[in-house]
Amino acid sequence: MEHDKYLIRIANRIQDTLTKLRNNRYTEILCRLEKLFEKIEELHTESRLMKESIIRGWNSSTEQCCTSLSRVLNEITHSTSQVSQIVDLPQKDAPKLFELVNELAQLMQEFEDVDINLSEGTISVATEPITLEEVYLGPFKIKLNLGMLSKLYSSSAYHVIAIDPHPAATAEEVTHPHVSNEHLCEGDGSAAIRIALEDGRLCDFFTLVKSILNTYSPDSPYVSLSEWEGLACYNCGYLCDSDNCYFCSFCERDYCEECSTCCRECDETVCSGCATRCSICDESICPNCVRTCSECGSYCCKSCMEEDICKDCEESEAQNEQRNEHVTTNTQCTNTNQPDTNSKEANSTTEGEKPVGLEV
Amino acid sequence: MRILYINNDGGGFADYIDIAENTTVEQFFTIKMSSQNAEDYTIRVNRQPVSRDYILRDGDRITITPTKIEGAVV
Numbered sequence: 001m002e003h004d005k006y007l008i009r010i011a012n013r014i015q016d017t018l019t020k021l022r023n024n025r026y027t028e029i030l031c032r033l034e035k036l037f038e039k040i041e042e043l044h045t046e047s048r049l050m051k052e053s054i055i056r057g058w059n060s061s062t063e064q065c066c067t068s069l070s071r072v073l074n075e076i077t078h079s080t081s082q083v084s085q086i087v088d089l090p091q092k093d094a095p096k097l098f099e100l101v102n103e104l105a106q107l108m109q110e111f112e113d114v115d116i117n118l119s120e121g122t123i124s125v126a127t128e129p130i131t132l133e134e135v136y137l138g139p140f141k142i143k144l145n146l147g148m149l150s151k152l153y154s155s156s157a158y159h160v161i162a163i164d165p166h167p168a169a170t171a172e173e174v175t176h177p178h179v180s181n182e183h184l185c186e187g188d189g190s191a192a193i194r195i196a197l198e199d200g201r202l203c204d205f206f207t208l209v210k211s212i213l214n215t216y217s218p219d220s221p222y223v224s225l226s227e228w229e230g231l232a233c234y235n236c237g238y239l240c241d242s243d244n245c246y247f248c249s250f251c252e253r254d255y256c257e258e259c260s261t262c263c264r265e266c267d268e269t270v271c272s273g274c275a276t277r278c279s280i281c282d283e284s285i286c287p288n289c290v291r292t293c294s295e296c297g298s299y300c301c302k303s304c305m306e307e308d309i310c311k312d313c314e315e316s317e318a319q320n321e322q323r324n325e326h327v328t329t330n331t332q333c334t335n336t337n338q339p340d341t342n343s344k345e346a347n348s349t350t351e352g353e354k355p356v357g358l359e360v
Numbered sequence: 361m362r363i364l365y366i367n368n369d370g371g372g373f374a375d376y377i378d379i380a381e382n383t384t385v386e387q388f389f390t391i392k393m394s395s396q397n398a399e400d401y402t403i404r405v406n407r408q409p410v411s412r413d414y415i416l417r418d419g420d421r422i423t424i425t426p427t428k429i430e431g432a433v434v
Contacts, residue, residue, distance in 0.1 A: 106407045178431030187432030192372025204368050207402065207425050217430035 004101075010116055010123075011100035013146055018200055019094040020150035028153040029086055036079040043072050086153055095200035106203045121146040125206045126163060130176070132216040133225045137176050138164035142209045144202070152197055160184045160209065168223035169230030170241040176213060177221030177228075184209060187217060235259035235271065250274040250287055265289035265302055280304035280311050361418040368425040369393070369401070379416060386412040388422065401426055 050065035095103075108114050113126035124143040131137065141161045148157035159182040162175035173181045186193055189212050196204040216225060223241065230239030233256035246260035247253070248271035255271045263270050263286035264278070275284040279298040291305045292298070295313035306314045361381055366374040379388065385405065389398050389412075398412070404423045405414060416422065 102407065109407075185431050187430050188370070189429040189431070192368045192370065192429075195372040195374070196368065199374055201366070201374070203407070204366065204423065204425060208368055208429065211425070211427050211429045212431045215428040215430055217432055219430075220432040 006116075006118070007101050007104045008097070010104060010118060010146075011097050013118070013121070014100050014149070014200055014202075015094055015097055017146055017149040018198070021152055021198065022092070022094060024150055025086060025089065025153060029083065031154075032079065032083045032086060036076065036083055039072060039076045039079050043069070043076065046072055089198075092198065100200050100202075103200060103202045107206065110203060111206065123202065125210075127210055127213060129164070130213055132177065132214075135225045135228045136166055138162055138166050140176065140179075140213055142206055142213075144205070149197060152194065156183060157197060158184075158205075158209070160213065168228050169239045170227070171223055174222040177216055177223060177225055178212060180222045184212060185220075185222070186212060187220065233259050235273065246271075248274055263289055278304050361416075363416055363419065364421040365392070366421065366423040367392070368423065369396075383416050384412065385410055385414045385416065385422070388416060389424070393424065400428055 046065055046068045050062060050069065053059075053061040053065055104116070107123070107125070111125045115124040115126075116122075117124070122143055122145055124141050127140045127142070129136070129139045139162075141163050142158060143161055144158045148155060151157070160176070160179045161182055162179075165175050168174040171180070175182075176184075178185045178187065189208050193205060193208050196202075196208060218224060227242055231242065231245045231254050232239055233245075234251075234253035235255055236259055238256040238258070240256045244257055245254050246257065246269045248255055248260060248269060250270060251274050253271065260269055260271050261275050261284040262268070263275070264281075264283040265285060266289055268286045268288070270284065270286040272284075274287055276287070276290045276299045277283070278285055278301040279293075280300055281304050283301060285299070285301045289302060291300050291302060291308075293300060293305070293310035293313055294308040295317070296310065298310055298312075300310045304311050309317070362376050362378055364374065365377045383391075385403055386398070389396075389401070389403065393401070402423075402425045403410070404425075405416065406421050407423075
């Protein structure tokens with residue numbers, strides 16, 4: 001008897017909130033219409049600007065107006081559909097009290113762990129531990145906030161809380177492929193969930209949420225199950241998600257940002273183990289682009305090579321040649337000047353000419 | 361005869377509909393969800409699970425809820 005009274009009190013509260021929801025629908029329609037009017041006003045402004053630009057012959061400005069118009073028109077389409085969505089909802093009365101009591105009774109019959117907290121204004125249902133594709137995610141609590149039911153058209157009325165969290169390695173807030181920050185992305189169940197809540201079909205609501213939690217949609221998860229444990233960098237072990245993980249095609253392993261680099265020649269991602277530093281410019285080079293100097297044997301990038309020798313060797317070769325030339329010239333000069341260093345004839349001797357002084 | 365049909369699949373809706381006398385749950389499911397597999401749904405009549413040969417009666421409330429629904433990132 002006491003239990004029945006308790007259920008009636010809760011049902012009464014739900015009924016009040018759902019009656020408020022029906023009134024809030026009109027407020028929400030007005031709110032969404034306001035947003036639509038703002039967009040239409042923006043369209044007027046863009047239209048005026050475009051007219052002005054055409055008159056003044058500002059072609060570039062006119063083109064910019066076209067881009068803006070396209071954006072605003074898209075936003076108007078979106079805003080219109082948002083208004084239609086709620087305007088088209090059929091007029092419904094709030095559910096009867098006995099129906100809500102029956103819902104609560106069914107809820108307790110169907111789910112083992114139901115917690116109704118009247119002071120907090122919440123109804124919570126715990127799921128069984130969930131495992132998807134061999135990834136253990138643990139049990140979840142679906143917590144419906146009765147007060148929020150009246151704001152169903154503008155915000156979510158429930159949270160999905162991990163009881164024994166096993167979040168994605170790379171995102172602590174993602175406790176389920178479709179739950180982030182306790183918010184469930186309803187996907188295909190979105191409309192059915194909203195209608196179930198509007199009608200006060202609590203049991204259907206909890207069943208639908210449970211069905212989503214028990215299903216994995218590989219096309220659109222917050223974190224895919226294949227990356228749930230994260231991708232460990234082969235070098236340092238750091239766990240990273242697929243966006244921040246780099247594959248080295250040379251050793252065919254995954255690396256974090258710190259342990260991978262880019263080949264300066266071909267832009268190929270290469271791990272720091274497979275990459276070589278150019279001995280001249282110190283940039284990273286992949287094994288395909290690395291060159292070996294035939295002179296000194298050092299590793300260089302293509303840009304720092306002249307044919308088959310590195311720039312350093314080429315430079316020192318040039319210097320050597322220059323020095324040799326200088327030495328040869330000096331030697332020749334020294335030989336020429338030996339008999340009489342002050343002789344004017346000797347100083348004026350050029351290569352190929354017969355030194356006059358030696359003729360004697 | 362008239363029954364309340366609650367379909368929690370897709371858009372979800374609840375409405376009173378007319379059906380032929382002596383329609384079983386299995387026949388009803390085949391008519392309404394022709395391309396679907398009954399094993400992927402929880403079917404309840406008057407909030408209770410029923411067998412497939414249960415014959416629907418006037419005023420019954422039948423609920424069809426999918427057991428697998430794909431969530432998504434909005």
